[in-house]
Amino acid sequence: SEAAVEKTDLSHIGKAALKELEANHKSHHEKLWAKTSGAVVGNIAHSPKGTWNQDIDPEEGHSDWLPTDLANLLAKTEVWCDFVSLSPPDGIFMNTIKKAIQTVAQRSKDTDKKIVLRFLFGNIFCVPVNCDAVMKAFTDDLPTDSKLEIWVGSWRRGMCWNHAKIVAVDGKEVFTGGHNLWDPIYLQKDPIHDTSIHMTGEVTVQAHLFM
Structure with a gap:
């Protein structure tokens, strides 16, 4: 089910946050923050599910739906994905994302249209991202006769780096929240709990603009 969220339907917390942003951070409007709207798709995505009352590790494959959902959204791209x-x-996340990229590459070939996939990661202090290696991993099995365009980058300035988690597709759908792309931490033994949300509508455009 989808629940529409109108611009005027802000909670008292949302109204207070907006008041603070407009008063003290107006120069960053529609760069680092924006007032927007959209529809929530399904339920809040959290992992692992159904474990609050358990004192044992969840069963194998407990959160494999997460990389699958992310990859399925990426695979829908017809024009542009951030x-x-x-x-x-890594792990299952890498494998499912590579398959999604192959799907998009085939679409680009079949339609003879350029499709852009833009990947951005944080360049964490002391753990730099090897963008060339990531690009190679993404493209090793891709055909060379499509019009698929892939960008891979990482960002750090001083002690600050990208920490956003966003998959925004064609200005239509966005998946965002707290989940990282770490197989051992989210999909295996003793996983951490995290939440994200899948939405459609104007909020997706703002996600693209943020990038």
């Missing part, structure tokens, strides 16, 4: 995270994917 895919942003703290660090590059």
Whole structure:
């Protein structure tokens, strides 16, 4: 189900946050923050699910839906995707994302149209991202006769780096929140809990503009 969120339907917390932003951070409007709207798709995405009352590790494959959902959204891209995270994917995350990229590459070939996939990661202090290696991993099995265009970058300035997690597709759908692309931390034994949200509408455009 989808629940529409109108611009005027701000909670008292939302109204207070907006008041603070407009008063003290107006120069960053529609660069680092924006008032927007959209529809929530399904429920809040959290992992691992159904474990609050358990004192044992969840069963194997407990959160494999997460990389699958991210990859399925990426695979829908027809024009442009911004895919942003703290660090590059590993394990199942990498495998499913590579398959999604192959799907988009085939679409570009079949339609003879350029499609852009733009990946941005944080360049964490003492753990730099090897963008060339990530690009190679993404493109090793891709055909060379499509019009798919892939960008891979990482960002750091001083002790600050990208920490956003966003998958925004064609100005239509966005998945954003707290989940990183780490197989051992999210998908295996003793996983951490995190939450994200899948939305459609204007909020997706703002996610693209943020990038």
